[in-house]
Amino acid sequence: MTGDVLWFNGRFTTTDERLIGVEDRGFQFGDAIYEVFKFLRHRPIFLREHFHRLETGLRELEIPNPWDERSFVDVMRALLDKTETADGIVYIQVTRGEARRAHFWPEGIEPTALAYSRAFVFPDAAKKERGIKIITTPDIRWHHCDVKSVNLLANAFAKKKAQRAGVDEAILLNDGLVREGASSSFFAVRSGRIITHPLDENILPGVVRDRVIELALREAKIRVDERPLREQELFDLDEAFITSTTQGVMPVTEIDGRIIGNSRCGEITSALQRLFDADELASANSSGR
Numbered sequence: 001m002t003g004d005v006l007w008f009n010g011r012f013t014t015t016d017e018r019l020i021g022v023e024d025r026g027f028q029f030g031d032a033i034y035e036v037f038k039f040l041r042h043r044p045i046f047l048r049e050h051f052h053r054l055e056t057g058l059r060e061l062e063i064p065n066p067w068d069e070r071s072f073v074d075v076m077r078a079l080l081d082k083t084e085t086a087d088g089i090v091y092i093q094v095t096r097g098e099a100r101r102a103h104f105w106p107e108g109i110e111p112t113a114l115a116y117s118r119a120f121v122f123p124d125a126a127k128k129e130r131g132i133k134i135i136t137t138p139d140i141r142w143h144h145c146d147v148k149s150v151n152l153l154a155n156a157f158a159k160k161k162a163q164r165a166g167v168d169e170a171i172l173l174n175d176g177l178v179r180e181g182a183s184s185s186f187f188a189v190r191s192g193r194i195i196t197h198p199l200d201e202n203i204l205p206g207v208v209r210d211r212v213i214e215l216a217l218r219e220a221k222i223r224v225d226e227r228p229l230r231e232q233e234l235f236d237l238d239e240a241f242i243t244s245t246t247q248g249v250m251p252v253t254e255i256d257g258r259i260i261g262n263s264r265c266g267e268i269t270s271a272l273q274r275l276f277d278a279d280e281l282a283s284a285n286s287s288g289r
């Protein structure tokens, strides 16, 4: 058996088992919400924050939540207890459920809920210092990017374009404004201040974004401007970085082939990286096993 530990509609199995019906609406319509959290030494990080985002997304899509906070935490703890690898991620998905194919969904169908754990190699110290190169690309997503829906075709195309350009991430531009990365939040640093897109329907409310803003304001005493960055401003920055559950705070050293700052991790980015890494460990330690 090579599969990862999988919790599927109330029972444990592994990802080797084929389980999704062909008429599951997640499969046919992308009618589903997903979530990803990180764990270290079998301990979940920012679990409640991930639950709350899942809950909000499900409510917005009118999909019943199969969990309350207590049962969610219990299932994720049990999953991590069965997981061999100490560090990794858990992928969660809740679809509207299975029904005879029609765009409108019937009332009262049971959601399909699953979660599986997986080993993940998080960026090491050298990578976090070296940073990543990124490109820009048009944002062709729908109008509810605040919902973590599994409709990721536009994100997948942006990411493939980045890979073909030999870089790690693509940031999405819309109306001449920088929204976010294909799978990350985007931050700029200029004249000692941090700039990032405000929370609205154009971006996902990143769990790490939220923590980093809090740490910048409370711990580092750095001003944060929550406003969309104009495309032209991208090439006159002191520092830039992206944030996500798997990448943490990751410096950006090049955008569309143009060097940002001194082409390595900047001072403010580095300070936030340290604060965030400590915050993450504190969350793991306080969550117990």
Ligand code: PLP
Pocket: 155, 180, 181, 182, 183, 184, 185, 204, 205, 206, 207, 208, 209, 243, 244, 245, 246
């Ligand atoms: N924005 C998008 C579009 C994402 O897909 C992700 C993560 O997958 C993020 C932002 C970062 O969110 P988080 O910090 O919760 O991982």
